Amino acid sequence: MLKLHFAPNSRAGRIVWLLEELELPYEINKMAFHPKDLKSDEHRARHPLGRIPVLEDGDVTIWESGAIVEYVLERHKKGGLKPAADADTFPKYLQWFHYCEGMVMPPVNTIVVHTMLLPPERRDETVLAQAKKLLTRAWAPVDEDLADKDYLIGDFSAADIMLGHAAFMSNRLGCVPDEMANLKAYIGRIEARPAFQTAITMQ
Numbered sequence: 001m002l003k004l005h006f007a008p009n010s011r012a013g014r015i016v017w018l019l020e021e022l023e024l025p026y027e028i029n030k031m032a033f034h035p036k037d038l039k040s041d042e043h044r045a046r047h048p049l050g051r052i053p054v055l056e057d058g059d060v061t062i063w064e065s066g067a068i069v070e071y072v073l074e075r076h077k078k079g080g081l082k083p084a085a086d087a088d089t090f091p092k093y094l095q096w097f098h099y100c101e102g103m104v105m106p107p108v109n110t111i112v113v114h115t116m117l118l119p120p121e122r123r124d125e126t127v128l129a130q131a132k133k134l135l136t137r138a139w140a141p142v143d144e145d146l147a148d149k150d151y152l153i154g155d156f157s158a159a160d161i162m163l164g165h166a167a168f169m170s171n172r173l174g175c176v177p178d179e180m181a182n183l184k185a186y187i188g189r190i191e192a193r194p195a196f197q198t199a200i201t202m203q
């Protein structure tokens with residue numbers, strides 16, 4: 001059975017969400033989002049940097065949330081969540097899927113570091129303000145693209161699992177302004193999905 005190494009309020013939620021959407025059986029190793037668990041020898045043996053998510057599937061151990069999503073879709077998908085390579089929506093699917101870790105998550109990481117992870121005396125307001133500006137700016141093309149559709153390529157897809165999760169996180173950080181009405185409505189649709197609820201409330 002698939003085994004997910006997980007901690008709450010993290011990208012590991014993307015994988016729970018995916019597995020729930022696909023109705024695949026899985027087990028979870030719940031860890032604390034804390035160095036005592038993530039940087040333990042046991043977890044570093046799974047992921048050299050002591051990060052999550054990590055997925056185990058028999059002899060396979062794989063990390064990087066996007067790679068895990070692709071892996072599960074290719075090896076275990078029970079239909080859908082990814083358009084065929086010759087579909088009109090395929091380029092956009094790839095674009096938004098990779099925009100998540102490529103463009104959106106770097107400023108999210110900086111914001112989390114300078115609001116939560118660093119001790120107050122090492123937090124830098126200038127770096128924080130710049131990251132917030134960058135993050136808000138990164139959402140503008142997504143907001144624009146969502147003007148005429150419910151999800152990133154029309155139908156719900158794994159691109160929504162990546163970028164939709166990042167949108168939810170960014171909104172929680174206060175970096176999705178009200179003027180981005182399409183994006184706000186999109187986040188509402190994401191939040192209403194039962195599989196997302198399961199993932200996001202898992203502790």
Ligand SMILES: N[C@@H](CCC(=O)N[C@@H](CS)C(=O)NCC(=O)O)C(=O)O
Nearest residue numbers: 010011050051052053064065066101
């Ligand atoms: N690009 C990686 C990022 C993995 C990552 O940094 N995960 C965070 C949680 S969202 C983590 O494990 N942080 C613990 C740490 O930095 O020590 C992915 O998408 O899986």
